[in-house]
Amino acid sequence: MKIQLKRIDNDFYFELKNERGHVTHIDSTAQVGGHDMAPSPMEYVLMGVAGCSAIDVISILKKQRQEITDYRAEVDGTREEVNGAKPFKNITVIVYLEGDIDPEKAKRAAELSFEKYCSVSKTLEPTATIEYKVIVNNKVV
Known part of the structure; x- marks a missing residue:
């Protein structure tokens, strides 16, 4: 099982992709410097x-x-x-x-x-x- 992570912005917003090509995103809350654009x-x-x-x-x-x-x-x-x-x-x-x-x-x-x-x-x-x-x-x- 393998996941690829790619940084989207200059903070903590990331795109993640699995081996089958499914894409999701991760971010952090504004409290820790993120934009709260996706689940943590x-x-x-x-x-x-x-x-x-x-x-x-x-x-x-x-x-x-x-x-x-x-x-x-x-x-x-x-x-x-x-x-x-x-x-x-x-x-x-x-x-x-x-x-x-x-x-x-x-x-x-x-x-x-x-x-x-x-x-x-x-x-x-x-x-x-x-x-x-x-x-x-x-x-x-």
Whole structure:
């Protein structure tokens, strides 16, 4: 896996491209000298957690013939300073599912994702506690 980064302006606005040609951008907030024209690198980490777990959960539920009509997630990360860096200390994910879905299967799919399959979560595991909650058809599982 390889990513190319190219500086766009004289500050912190960058274009990133993967090997398949997909392009995205990164910037920083105005507080640290950026223009806030794109998500920050740490926001992309949280997006990675959301996307990785979504792919896992949906894949597992589809294999179980569960009918998903909507999938949303909210990810909240808190950071703590450690020797000048600010890694994530805690990450909380709330998964919202709608459809003809067995709540226990949804709960198990999330468990498998966060505790076994999600490479992003597993990468963060040594430094961050990742908690998750599953809500199926507006009911906490």
